Amino acid sequence: MKLIKAIIKPERLDAVKKALEDAGYFGMTITEVQGRGEQKGISLQYRGGTIEVDLIPKIEMEILVSADKVDHVIETIKKGAYTGKIGDGRIFVIPVDASIKIRTGEVITE
Amino acid sequence: MKLIKAIIKPERLDAVKKALEDAGYFGMTITEVQGRGEQKGISLQYRGGTIEVDLIPKIEMEILVSADKVDHVIETIKKGAYTGKIGDGRIFVIPVDASIKIRTGEVITE
Amino acid sequence: MKLIKAIIKPERLDAVKKALEDAGYFGMTITEVQGRGEQKGISLQYRGGTIEVDLIPKIEMEILVSADKVDHVIETIKKGAYTGKIGDGRIFVIPVDASIKIRTGEVITE
């Protein structure tokens, strides 16, 4: 089992959710975060100088999937989140030892 | 060492905290998140049609514990978070390589 | 590849960011969280009794780095975050299987 952590642009959230739904993935947890990438953020010019806007609002999406679905989920997220412009975001795949459903007590360790 | 990530109902937070305290676990980090489960959220009916409320506010709790305590912590969280209704949430167990205490510099890799 | 998760005091964020920048690390994702440590938080006295303030606002910083940089990044964060007082926070190192850059499609599995 893997936890897929995707950091995407907030305005792509609906598209990513839609794409995941269409592909049959419903479960997810999202968090409002702020991020900067290797590009150090965005530089804005003004008369007095330059302002570096380094922390830009993003959405972090966490999805737990079984190992065999990881590639499919990643492709699906990419499809929804891609704009081709700086700041499209990252996806991290993190190993998970076990997952428990509180209501049913069901434990999955795969 | 493991990081236990529990996604629970906000209204159960106090109960879960209490249960963990009573069991001797104090350290935790919580985040306000929103989530949907396999059930695709909640459908509300109204005259004009149906509205799907898919992202519902949740609390994500992160607790670092040594591997031998994992089961105990999970049981404790379940006790506090359980209502038996849809949306009770999930617990994920994630492996951790090392943990550092900034103030003391203490490193635990267990 | 590792995900470094550092929970720091909000007022140290600028110092930590500065330290990381100076050391050449730009990419990061931050979240506003609340936490309590082993100390159970802070006790305030007042005439009517004692109030336990257990959940105190913190910043959680996530940084993905290659395994060889982990120690350097940890040292850098510690430098920025250290005050020597209770609540300076924790750093967790979590294994990561793969990382994908959405814009370029680039996959790193190291």
Added chain:
Amino acid sequence: MTLDSGATAWILASTCLVMLMTPGVGLFYGGLVRRKNVIAMVALAFLCYALVSVQWVFCGYSLAFGSDIGGFIGGPDFIGLSGVGMEATSLPIPDILFAAFQLVFAALTLAILTSGVAERIRLSAFVVFGLLWTTLVYDPLAHWAWGGGWAASLGALDFAGGTVVHISSGFGALAIALVIGKRMGFGENSIEPHNIPMTLLGAALLWFGWFGFNAGSAIAADGLASNALMVTNTAAAAGALTWLLASSIRGKPSSVGMVSGAIAGLVGITPAAGFVDVPSSLVIGAVAGLICYGALLWRLKKGFDESLDAWAIHGVGGLWGAIATGIFASVGQTGLLAGNAYQFGINTIDALIAVGYAFVVTYILAMIIDKTIGLRVTEDEEYVGLDISQHGERARS
């Protein structure tokens, strides 16, 4: 009476001030609920205002101020505000301005009552309930006190609406809260205010508007209005301080407590504002802060979910104010302290009858609507919150 432009100016301004109290109540309440219900809570205040605005010009004004029928209700003389003209007749202000000034009181009263249904009312059911409540409860009470009804005839004093506005809404809130039932998880999960600064803003608008409420009730820009403003302010301050003090003995003195005390003081002075002097207002306000705080603690202990304390503050505070008016009246009227036991008696009896009428009629009305249309949202709707389930909106996106 000839029109006085100064009086008209002040009542125009007072009407604006009191109008703002209705969204003020909305913000006050909105800050106290959970985030998922804040929009619905504030919107309910707007809805009350819109509904009563239409009902009032249609029939409410006539029921309250039309020619008296048996001491109980006004006749249909002013249906559609016909016959309510732009001239001053019995007052130094235009008749239509008096109708407008009274309108904003009626609207506010319904908004105060929404405390009792917070976080669980169905929007459509409230539309029906609200229209009926203002017609069956508010309008008669206004008639009794100000429209030539039995209470006025017997000499009961209610300067600005302690009985008409606060007792009716406070005890009405309690009645409907008992019918609609507790919020899911009440008493088990913590249900904390989500935005206290919003509540403080609401309190500021209430205090601000209350000057129009009480000093405007003089229907003049004169010494009486000025005295009313001063005693209003003093009672509010005294209420804020006693509640703060009392709550700081029990624990931390909360800011919500302080402004609740101010509102308790304002409620307490409302029926008395035209009849008492400054020292009496200090006492009335200070006692109101203590009594209403006590009422709130009692309600919590009993586990009643009259959620935002309209009963404890408006209901109990209004009752105290009515009685206090009978005790302290000294300006233009006399009360118990000046040897007029009748005033004390009639004010107390009037207030108790209003308590009974408001409670019973509201209870029956709420029951009927609950059995027919259904007052309460479904469990799922309540769980996701009224903002989404009733309005399809979110407070933060």
Added chain:
Amino acid sequence: MTLDSGATAWILASTCLVMLMTPGVGLFYGGLVRRKNVIAMVALAFLCYALVSVQWVFCGYSLAFGSDIGGFIGGPDFIGLSGVGMEATSLPIPDILFAAFQLVFAALTLAILTSGVAERIRLSAFVVFGLLWTTLVYDPLAHWAWGGGWAASLGALDFAGGTVVHISSGFGALAIALVIGKRMGFGENSIEPHNIPMTLLGAALLWFGWFGFNAGSAIAADGLASNALMVTNTAAAAGALTWLLASSIRGKPSSVGMVSGAIAGLVGITPAAGFVDVPSSLVIGAVAGLICYGALLWRLKKGFDESLDAWAIHGVGGLWGAIATGIFASVGQTGLLAGNAYQFGINTIDALIAVGYAFVVTYILAMIIDKTIGLRVTEDEEYVGLDISQHGERARS
């Protein structure tokens, strides 16, 4: 005319009330944009207010109310407010108070127009645009209707500014929105209001201030002012209810819809407030709610990014109000229903000319500024939001 202290008191108060509407618009709009632009949106309202305040005393008042030049514009008599004294001359209030009362209208009008440039305007370009717009569009329109211009001569009725304020800003907003272009991602990504309670607060301040706007336009504290207040309130309530009803048939009845309906009703009654009775105001408000809701749906379908609906609500509502005044006038004037077809005709023509003038001049002005200074921020600046890019500030830190 001799100074009437009651009238003066009410117009002083009305000036305050209308002043508050400008930040009220800022908050109303601020809640509707995304969080990254909220400060900029509210600040824009303050900026409008400050700019017009200076322009008005410098030349705006003179252009609007100076001695008539060809029916089109006022002469330079009152440059720097010279000759505008502390005495009452033609009105029962001091001349300088009339100038102040008119100032707050001019400022508000520009603030309403910022709807069309929300989330993408360059601050510095707006300073230039705003100063020119108020001079070239607002001041002539005010002169036509109230300063002795052609519209007044021909007998067109505009009590409180349906044409001058609402048509000009609403159609101006549409014109500049077409020039500046859609927001990045409009129609693709969801652009949701980030803080609806803030919008509701703004709506409350608008409703509150509108009493000064309409009832103050009587320039007296009398029956006319009182009637204006009452019909204003009734129309607002009716608009809120019809929009609520219409939107609840299509889906969930949003709170933003309800208050938009109230504002539609307020806009609709604005030109009519001194000329109609209560039953007519119910109709005017109710129809305004429906028409403006329809206009909003139409705009969305067409994909116009006149972002916060100044056009649908103020522009279309103002147009309806002008026509409705010609239909329903019955107080002091007569309209179509009373057999005066001329009034209906001249009011309609006047409104259509105002629509054309406001749209065309705004369009040209916006084009010129866009080609020279550039109206719009860069893509990066828009992406990070105007709060950071224009002000270096963040709404939450």
Added chain:
Amino acid sequence: MTLDSGATAWILASTCLVMLMTPGVGLFYGGLVRRKNVIAMVALAFLCYALVSVQWVFCGYSLAFGSDIGGFIGGPDFIGLSGVGMEATSLPIPDILFAAFQLVFAALTLAILTSGVAERIRLSAFVVFGLLWTTLVYDPLAHWAWGGGWAASLGALDFAGGTVVHISSGFGALAIALVIGKRMGFGENSIEPHNIPMTLLGAALLWFGWFGFNAGSAIAADGLASNALMVTNTAAAAGALTWLLASSIRGKPSSVGMVSGAIAGLVGITPAAGFVDVPSSLVIGAVAGLICYGALLWRLKKGFDESLDAWAIHGVGGLWGAIATGIFASVGQTGLLAGNAYQFGINTIDALIAVGYAFVVTYILAMIIDKTIGLRVTEDEEYVGLDISQHGERARS
């Protein structure tokens, strides 16, 4: 003097307007602190209002306006407002209304001063400090200027309280800030405003209320009041624009800067509002914006933690206003420009004495309280924030 109902109407309304400024200051300040202190900051304003309301009726009014004792303080004639009646005696409004109008000034002044103790004051210590400060600093200053004290005798002009309200609170804030010490981490960690829209709302309420403050100070609804309103507005707009401009040369023009400039302009015009014409007000406001911006930069460079700039804006702006009144007076009075050097001299001297008195007495008072009760919360309490530590509340849950 016979009571004038128009004047009474306007002063009733003005009293309401000024009352709203106190929570307005609370919101203005509340937005500028960190989230963990926002409730405490707003609550402090309410507390100031409640405390002064009681102190004022008890003794404050008498100390300020009782029969003169040695030019320094008023006698005990009006303790408990006894002898302050509902009739008009020396003014066209009821005596008790004058007392109420003055009350809201006194309350506001204390609230402005809370800038200097933001995010670190102990609630209980502030209660003691506040009661003593208003008694020992505010009441004498009010007496000097308005109650028949030495400053009035010598002809110093202070129309609406530049010296009494703004110098006293601004320099008082500086003094107490020096005593209580810097906030933990000041100068090391970034301490950013957490809610700028809240600050903008506060600014809107302040601007709105200031019309009552300045135009109400005419104690009449006449040309003088109207002129005061107009110059007040002009100065505010000018201040907003110059601060915006100056700050946009140094960096990004912040919205907080723009509204700070407006408040600087409002402060600057306060003592002059009844004595100058519109062109002078433009200059006074514009210069106020620049001087106060400069003062703020200087304070930051020096590292003084007078946290929310009451000193830079109210203190320095009030000083400039007092001097400017001596320069520009031309309406009813003459200043330096009209050849009256005495006015310039006496106004400057009066202001400097007020600066000295306010600073020194506040400093001593703060020291005494700090040594005895302790002004400041503990380090832990400051770290978790005053909302939790002083009130047991959280701004968002």
